[in-house]
Amino acid sequence: xxxxxxxxxxxxxxxxxxxxxxxxxxxxxxxxxxxxxxxxxxxxxxxxxxxxxxxxxxxxxxxxxxxxxxxxxxxxxxxxxxxxxxxxxxxxxxxxxxxxxxxxxxxxxxxxxxxxxxxxxxxxxxxxxxxxxxxxxxxxxxxxxxxxxxxxxxxxxxxxxxxxxxxxxxxxxxxxxxxxxxxxxxxxxxxxxxxxxxxxxxxxxxxxxxxxxxxxxxxxxxxxxxxxxxxxxxxxxxxxxxxxxxxxxx
Amino acid sequence: xxxxxxxxxxxxxxxxxxxxxxxxxxxxxxxxxxxxxxxxxxxxxxxxxxxxxxxxxxxxxxxxxxxxxxxxxxxxxxxxxxxxxxxxxxxxxxxxxxxxxxxxxxxxxxxxxxxxxxxxxxxxxxxxxxxxxxxxxxxxxxxxxxxxxxxxxxxxxxxxxxxxxxxxxxxxxxxxxxxxxxxxxxxxxxxxxxxxxxxxxxxxxxxxxxxxxxxxxxxxxxxxxxxxxxxxxxxxxxxxxxxxxxxxxxxxxxxxxxxxxxxxxxxxxxxxxxxxxxxxxxxxxxxxxxxxxxxxxxxxxxxxxxxxxxxxxxxxxxxxxxxxxxxxxxxxxxxxxxxxxxxxxxxxxxxxxxxxxxxxxxxxxxxxxxxxxxxxxxxxxxxxxxxxxxxxxxxxxxxxxxxxxxxxxxxxxxxxxxxxxxxxxxxxxxxxxxxxxxxx
Numbered sequence: 123x124x125x126x127x128x129x130x131x132x133x134x135x136x137x138x139x140x141x142x143x144x145x146x147x148x149x150x151x152x153x154x155x156x157x158x159x160x161x162x163x164x165x166x167x168x169x170x171x172x173x174x175x176x177x178x179x180x181x182x183x184x185x186x187x188x189x190x191x192x193x194x195x196x197x198x199x200x201x202x203x204x205x206x207x208x209x210x211x212x213x214x215x216x217x218x219x220x221x222x223x224x225x226x227x228x229x230x231x232x233x234x235x236x237x238x239x240x241x242x243x244x245x246x247x248x249x250x251x252x253x254x255x256x257x258x259x260x261x262x263x264x265x266x267x268x269x270x271x272x273x274x275x276x277x278x279x280x281x282x283x284x285x286x287x288x289x290x291x292x293x294x295x296x297x298x299x300x301x302x303x304x305x306x307x308x309x310x311x312x313x314x315x316x317x318x319x320x321x322x323x324x325x326x327x328x329x330x331x332x333x334x335x336x337x338x339x340x341x342x343x344x345x346x347x348x349x350x351x352x353x354x355x356x357x358x359x360x361x362x363x364x365x366x367x368x369x370x371x372x
Numbered sequence: 373x374x375x376x377x378x379x380x381x382x383x384x385x386x387x388x389x390x391x392x393x394x395x396x397x398x399x400x401x402x403x404x405x406x407x408x409x410x411x412x413x414x415x416x417x418x419x420x421x422x423x424x425x426x427x428x429x430x431x432x433x434x435x436x437x438x439x440x441x442x443x444x445x446x447x448x449x450x451x452x453x454x455x456x457x458x459x460x461x462x463x464x465x466x467x468x469x470x471x472x473x474x475x476x477x478x479x480x481x482x483x484x485x486x487x488x489x490x491x492x493x494x495x496x497x498x499x500x501x502x503x504x505x506x507x508x509x510x511x512x513x514x515x516x517x518x519x520x521x522x523x524x525x526x527x528x529x530x531x532x533x534x535x536x537x538x539x540x541x542x543x544x545x546x547x548x549x550x551x552x553x554x555x556x557x558x559x560x561x562x563x564x565x566x567x568x569x570x571x572x573x574x575x576x577x578x579x580x581x582x583x584x585x586x587x588x589x590x591x592x593x594x595x596x597x598x599x600x601x602x603x604x605x606x607x608x609x610x611x612x613x614x615x616x617x618x619x620x621x622x623x624x625x626x627x628x629x630x631x632x633x634x635x636x637x638x639x640x641x642x643x644x645x646x647x648x649x650x651x652x653x654x655x656x657x658x659x660x661x662x663x664x665x666x667x668x669x670x671x672x673x674x675x676x677x678x679x680x681x682x683x684x685x686x687x688x689x690x691x692x693x694x695x696x697x698x699x700x701x702x703x704x705x706x707x708x709x710x711x712x713x714x715x716x717x718x719x720x721x722x723x724x725x726x727x728x729x730x731x732x733x734x735x736x737x738x739x740x741x742x743x744x745x746x747x748x749x750x751x752x753x754x755x756x757x758x759x760x761x762x763x764x765x766x767x768x769x770x771x772x773x774x775x776x777x778x779x780x781x782x783x784x785x786x787x788x789x790x791x792x793x794x795x796x797x798x799x800x801x802x803x804x805x806x807x808x809x810x811x812x
Contacts (some may be wrong), residue, residue: 217743218490246617249748250757250774274759276746276774280617280631283638287746308620311782334447334811343455344770350452350459365459 182213190284191221197242202232222287227299230290234305237277237286245277245286248302251312253320257346269293271320271345275302292322294345301327319344411435415793419448425522425800426807430784432793439796442788444781449811457771461737462488463698465768467558469758472773473809474555475518478504478511478547479751481560484771486641487747487760488562491740492696499687500564501642506680507550507559509673510577513584514543515752516666516673519804523663524595526801527604532595539587542580549573552702552709564690567702574681581678588670596667605660609787609799612657619786620779623754624669625803628654628661635750647676659802666804669752696738699730737766753777753804775809 186192195214199207210229215222225233237245257270269291278285290299301324302309313324314333321342324330332339341348352364362368383392418429427448433441453472457465469484470477482504489496496504517540524532544554550573551559551566559566595601611621613629626633634651636644652668654661690697699719703712719727742764748757754776761770780803787799 218493218745220745222744247622248620249755250746250759250772252759252772252774254744254761254770254772274744274772276757276759278748280633280638285746285748306620307618308779308782311778315778332447334450336447343452350455365456 183216187214187216187221190282191216194221194243194284194286197240198233198236201236201240201243202229206232220285220287222289224289224291227290227292230288231300231302231305233288234275234277234302238305243279244281245279245284247278247280248275248306248308248312249278249285250274250276251302251309251316253316253322253344255320255344255346271297271322273299273316273322294321297322298325299323300325301330303327318342321345412440417796419445425526425805428781428800428805428807428810430796430800432796434793437792437794439788439791439793442785442796444784446778446781446807446810449807451812453812454771454773457768459767461766462562462740462768463733463737465771466561467556469771469773470556470558471808472812473751473753473756473775473777473806475515475806476511476751476753476756476809477555477557478507478560479749479756480773481557482508482642483747483749483751483756483758483773484760485560485562486749487745487758488740490745490747491743491760491762492562492738493741494563494691494693494696496564496691497688498643499568499685500689502680502684503565503569503689504560505642505644505647506577506677506684507547509676509680510543510546512673512752513670514540514547516670517543519666519752520591520595520663523801523804526797527601529595529598529601532591535587535591535594539584539591542583546573546577546580549576561690561698563693563696563698564688566698568689569684574684577677577681581674581681584674585671588667591667596664602660604794604798605658605663605802606656607658607660608791608795609659609662609802610657611783611787615783615786619783621754621783623750623752623776623780624662624665625780625783626754627651628665629657630655635748635755639748641747641749647679649673649675659798662802662804694726694729695733699726699733739764739766740768748774751776753806753809754780773809773812775812777803777805777807777809778812781805781810 185195187195202210206229210226210233212224212226214224223233237243252274254272254274255270256272271292271294273290273292275288275290276285277288292299297320299322301313303313303324304326310328311333313327314330316322317324317327317330318332318335319342331337335343350364350366352366354364355362381392381394383390385391413434415432415434416429417432419427429445429448431441431443431445432439451471453468457468460468465484465488466481469480472480517536521533521536521540524530524536547557548554550569551557553559611619611625611629613626613631615621616626616629616631622633630653632651632653635641636649637651649672650668652665652672654664699715702709705713719730740762742762744759744761746757746759748755750756755774756776757774759770759772759774760768763769783803784796784800787803788796791799
C-alpha cells in the first residue's frame with residue numbers, strides 16, 4: 123500500500139497550495155492511485171491531497187463523554203486512583219457511540235484487572251484482541267518516535283451490558299506489550315495471533331508462538347509494509363498484476 | 373589422551389581410529405520405575421481426519437485411554453482474508469468475509485455490512501432489515517443442522533448425519549432461490565441487499581416452515597431418546613459458566629452452561645427486540661446440553677422467520693443515497709445473473725448522471741469516513757465481532773474478525789483433558805468449530 127514511499131512524500135506547502143491551518147494534524151497523499159513509477163500517463167499521479175487527520179488523528183474527547191461513558195470512567199478512576207488513571211490513560215475518544223481509552227502499556231495490567239474485578243465495572247469478557255498498523259494512514263507522519271502498531275482490546279461487561287475499547291500503541295522497533303492472559307485466559311490465542319500477524323511481543327504470555335502461519339515463517343503478514351503477494355496472471359494476452367500492485371483509487 | 377566418558381557410547385582409541393561401543397537397555401534404571409511412564413503415548417489426530425471437523429489437528433498425550441494433555445494446532449486453512457480486504461473496495465469486502473465461516477456466510481456478510489454502515493452513519497430500509505433477519509435465521513437453521521449432522525457422524529450415528537444434511541438441503545434450496553447461490557452469497561451489501569426477494573420465494577419459505585417442525589421432531593425421535601446417544605453426550609466436555617467467561621466462550625456452549633446470553637436479546641440489532649422468541653438454555657454444561665440448545669434454537673429460528681414473513685412490506689431494499697447504493701438491480705438473463713436490462717437501458721440511453729454514478733461506484737467505490745467501530749452479532753456459534761477501521765479511503769484500512777469458532781476452540785483442553793479419548797471427539801463436536809472461521 124505504501125509503494126509510493128508512504129509518508130516520505132510530503133511536498134512543499136506552497137506547491138500544494140494550502141496553509142498551516144488546513145493541514146494541522148493531517149498528512150499528505152500523492153496521486154489518485156496507489157502506484158508510482160509505472161508510467162502512469164493519466165495525469166492523476168501528480169495530484170496531491172491533504173488528509174484531514176486520517177485514521178489515526180490524535181483527537182480526544184473532553185468530558186462529559188455522555189451516557190454511561192462518564193459512569194464507567196468515574197468508576198475506573200475510583201478503582202485505580204486518580205494518579206494512576208492520569209498516568210495510564212493518555213486520551214479518551216468517543217466516536218460513533220463507542221468509547222476508546224488510549225492506555226500506556228506500563229499501566230495496562232493494573233487497568234484491566236480493575237476493569238474486570240471492580241463491582242461497578244465488571245468487564246468479565248475480553249471479546250476481541252487484535253492490532254492495527256497505522257503506517258502511512260494519512261495522519262501525522264510515522265517516525266520511530268510515533269508508535270504505529272496499536273493493540274486493540276474490546277471488553278464486554280455482561281453485568282451492565284456495556285462495551286469499551288482499550289488501545290495500546292507501540293513502535294515497531296520496541297513492540298512489547300504486557301500479556302493480559304493472567305486476567306483474561308481467552309487472550310491466549312488472540313495474543314498469539316496478534317504476534318503472528320503483527321510481531322507484537324506479549325511479555326508474560328505462557329507460550330507465544332505463531333498460530334496461523336507456519337512456525338518458520340519470516341515477517342509479519344498483517345503489517346502494512348508486508349506485501350500482499352501474488353503473481354501476475356496472463357489472461358487473453360493481457361497481464362493482470364497482483365492485487366497490491368494494481369492501480370487502485372486511494 | 374583423555375576422552376569424556378559418554379554413558380551410552382563409550383569410546384577408545386585404536387590404530388584404526390576411535391571406536392565407539394554403544395550400550396543401552398538400562399532405561400528403567402535411568403528413568404526410575406514409573407508404572408505409567410511407558411504407557412504414555414502421543415497421538416497425532418488430523419489435520420486429515422473425519423472426526424476433527426475439518427483441517428483441525430490435535431496432539432493428544434494419552435495414558436491408556438485417558439487424555440492427559442490436549443493441544444490444538446490450527447492454521448491449515450489460513451487464507452489471509454483479513455489482509456485481502458485491505459486491497460479491495462468496501463463492497464468487494466462482502467465477497468471475502470462471506471468465505472470465512474462458510475456454514476454461516478450470511479452472518480459474516482451482515483456483521484461486516486453493519487460495521488460499514490455504522491462507519492458511514494447510515495440506516496438501511498426496513499424491508500432490507502427484515503429480509504436480513506429472515507435469511508440469517510434460515511442460515512442459522514442450516515448451520516445448526518450441519519452441527520447436528522456432523523455431531524451424529526462423529527458419534528457413529530450415521531442416520532443423524534444423512535438426515536441433517538437432507539434437511540439442510542431444504543434451507544440451501546431456499547437460500548439459492550433468494551440469493552442465487554447455495555453458499556458464499558454476497559447477498560447482503562453495505563447499504564442493504566443485492567436484490568429483493570424473488571417472486572414465489574415467500575410461498576416456498578412458508579412451505580418450509582410447515583415441513584421443518586416435523587423434521588425436528590423426527591430428529592428428536594431419532595437421537596434424543598436414544599440411550600447410546602445420551603450416554604455418549606451426557607457429562608462429556610464439561611465447562612461451566614466461570615470457565616466459559618474465562619475462556620471467552622459464547623453461543624450455545626455458554627447457554628448450555630445456563631447463562632442466557634444471546635446478543636439478539638441483550639444488544640438487539642436489526643430490530644430483533646421486536647421479535648417474539650426465547651433464548652433456550654440448559655444447565656448441564658456438557659455436550660448433551662449443547663445438543664439440546666441447538667435443537668431448540670432451530671425451533672426459535674422458525675418462529676422468527678414466520679414473524680419476519682408476516683411483517684414484510686413492499687419497499688426498497690437498498691439505501692436511497694445514489695453515492696453509496698450499488699447502482700444495478702440484478703436480474704436473471706438468458707446467460708445467468710447480471711445487471712437488469714432496464715438498468716442498462718437507463719444508464720446507456722436516458723441518464724448521463726446515472727451512468728456517471730454507475731461508473732464511479734463500480735470502478736472507484738464509495739469513501740467511508742475515517743474511524744473505527746466494533747459490531748458484534750450473534751452467529752450460530754456465538755459472538756461474531758467485526759472490528760473495522762477506515763482511513764477515509766475507498767478501501768478498508770483493517771478488518772479484524774472476532775470469530776466465535778476461533779475463541780471457542782480454545783476450550784478443547786479444558787473440556788477434554790482427564791477424559792477418555794473417545795470423549796474428545798464428542799467435546800469438539802459439541803464446540804462445533806468451523807475451520808474456515810478459525811483460520812480465516
